[in-house]
Amino acid sequence: MIAAIGLVLGIVAGLFLEPTVPTWLQPYLPIAVVAALDAVFGGLRALLDGIFDDRVFVVSFIANVLVAALIVYLGDQLGVGTQLSTGVVVVLGIRIFSNAAAIRRQLFRA
Amino acid sequence: MAAMPAPPAAHDQPAGTTRRDDSMSLLRNLVEDSLDEGYARAASRREDGAPRSRTTVWVLTGGLLLVGLLLTTAFVQTRERAGSAQEARDALVAEIEDRADANDRAQRQLDRLRAAVQRDQRNALELTGTGAALSDRLIRLEGVTGAAPVVGPGMTVRLEEAADDGGADVDPRTDQTDDGRVTDRDLQTVVNEVWAAGAEAVAVNGQRLTALSAIRSAGDAVLVDFRPLNPPYVVEAVGDPDTLRTSFVGGFGGSYLQVLQGYGITYAVEDADRLELPASAGVSLRYAASTAPSGGPTDERDDKK
Numbered sequence: 001m002i003a004a005i006g007l008v009l010g011i012v013a014g015l016f017l018e019p020t021v022p023t024w025l026q027p028y029l030p031i032a033v034v035a036a037l038d039a040v041f042g043g044l045r046a047l048l049d050g051i052f053d054d055r056v057f058v059v060s061f062i063a064n065v066l067v068a069a070l071i072v073y074l075g076d077q078l079g080v081g082t083q084l085s086t087g088v089v090v091v092l093g094i095r096i097f098s099n100a101a102a103i104r105r106q107l108f109r110a
Numbered sequence: 111m112a113a114m115p116a117p118p119a120a121h122d123q124p125a126g127t128t129r130r131d132d133s134m135s136l137l138r139n140l141v142e143d144s145l146d147e148g149y150a151r152a153a154s155r156r157e158d159g160a161p162r163s164r165t166t167v168w169v170l171t172g173g174l175l176l177v178g179l180l181l182t183t184a185f186v187q188t189r190e191r192a193g194s195a196q197e198a199r200d201a202l203v204a205e206i207e208d209r210a211d212a213n214d215r216a217q218r219q220l221d222r223l224r225a226a227v228q229r230d231q232r233n234a235l236e237l238t239g240t241g242a243a244l245s246d247r248l249i250r251l252e253g254v255t256g257a258a259p260v261v262g263p264g265m266t267v268r269l270e271e272a273a274d275d276g277g278a279d280v281d282p283r284t285d286q287t288d289d290g291r292v293t294d295r296d297l298q299t300v301v302n303e304v305w306a307a308g309a310e311a312v313a314v315n316g317q318r319l320t321a322l323s324a325i326r327s328a329g330d331a332v333l334v335d336f337r338p339l340n341p342p343y344v345v346e347a348v349g350d351p352d353t354l355r356t357s358f359v360g361g362f363g364g365s366y367l368q369v370l371q372g373y374g375i376t377y378a379v380e381d382a383d384r385l386e387l388p389a390s391a392g393v394s395l396r397y398a399a400s401t402a403p404s405g406g407p408t409d410e411r412d413d414k415k
Contacts, residue, residue: 006171010178018186019179026187033184036177039146046149053152058173060146065180091140098144 003054027076028069031085035064038092041099048106068092217391224389228258253311256320256390260311262348264385265355267300267367270342272374290374292343294327296366297334300345301325303363307354309347311387315339318390335391346385355381 021029039061046052068088075084235241235248252258272290297314304312312319317334324335331338347354358364359379367377 002167003170003174007174007178010175010180011182012178013175014179014182014186018190019183021183021187029184029187032180036180040177042144042146042149045145049145049149051149051153053149053156054167054170054173056146056148056152058169060148061173061177094140095144098141102144 027081027085028072031068031072031088032065034089034092034096035068036061038095038099039064041096041103045099045102045106048103064092220391221389228252252389255393256311256318256323257393259318259387259389260348261384261386262310263351263381263383264309264346264348265351265358265379265381266385267304267345267347267358267363268342268378268380269296269300269345269367269370270376272376291330292332292341292370292375294325294332296370296375297332297343297345298325299366300363303358303361303366304345304347307347307349307358307361307363309349309354311348313346313387315344316388318388320390320393322393323390337391346382346387348385348387351381351383355379 039057042060043052043057046057071088072081072085075081232245232248235245249258253260269292271292301312301314301319314325314334317323317337317339319334324333326333326336328338332343333339359367364379367379370377
């Protein structure tokens with residue numbers, strides 16, 4: 001319950017404070033968003049499977065975002081940034097999809 | 111299960127049987143291990159009876175706060191960026207329209223001033239006997255060259271583009287299907303045939319043609335003297351009302367219009383009792399000096415056409 005308030009607070013803060021992302025961070029924002037979505041869907045699935053764990057969720061979320069950003073940063077330095085971010089998006093996208101499919105199976109038994 | 115060698119993430123697969131998709135273990139891992147392993151480990155730890163600390167709820171709250179913040183920030187940023195692009199576009203469009211209006215105003219002022227100059231010139235010339243003769247000659251020459259507006263009987267040729275063609279929303283750089291369009295070449299041909307039919311003064315969409323006029327195209331737009339025209343195109347020609355239309359329609363012009371009609375371009379050739387053709391926007395010589403006995407080089411300083 002309190003956790004849901006945290007989510008709402010985050011959304012409200014994002015809407016009203018409109019934090020500006022510094023330019024050097026902007027290339028990593030899309031990747032961070034995909035990583036965050038991946039963590040969210042993973043958490044939802046774990047919740048439905050009955051094995052949700054707060055700590056794992058938070059750590060996996062932060063770690064996913066950081067690792068994804070790091071991969072893209074590394075790629076940028078080596079000249080393969082775009083390709084690597086495509087790779088990250090593809091891998092995380094597949095994970096999101098299969099997690100969403102698992103959630104669907106849990107919810108609708110189909 | 112324990113007997114299975116490599117990948118650490120083993121599945122409900124009896125040991126010993128090899129899976130057909132073994133060679134695609136990377137893809138399989140991706141699809142099947144979509145849930146973070148940490149959840150399973152934490153669950154098994156909990157079953158072991160490890161204590162759950164109460165502070166975790168705050169950790170989760172903070173984590174979800176971060177998730178919400180990140181997602182909304184991305185959302186707001188994207189929206190803002192799209193909005194600012196739209197704003198920039200609107201500002202540019204408004205500026206273009208402003209400049210076009212200013213251009214038109216300047217052009218009208220130029221026309222007015224030029225007419226005033228011609229009037230004054232004529233008045234000054236008519237003060238003397240030789241001047242009066244010169245003035246007559248000047249008026250005649252101005253009519254012929256397009257420097258002065260003319261009136262007279264003649265005909266109009268109206269060309270309308272095919273209705274079903276792509277229109278303005280087709281990218282002019284890639285649009286290859288310009289079948290139903292009137293091109294600069296079509297207008298050139300029609301205008302040439304109008305001259306050949308005996309026209310003494312010709313204007314296209316109100317743009318008077320002179321010896322220096324060019325009909326060109328830029329992208330999909332047809333330009334006359336570097337001013338873009340909008341369809342439909344109306345060619346007005348002053349000439350002998352008895353022969354102008356018949357010789358145009360009977361000559362190559364008429365058959366060319368027939369060909370255009372095959373592409374969906376509709377046309378209308380009509381007689382006109384009285385046509386008023388404006389003066390050309392700019393009749394000025396930059397390099398050529400007149401060697402006529404009556405005058406030296408023109409000292410008119412007109413804008414570049």
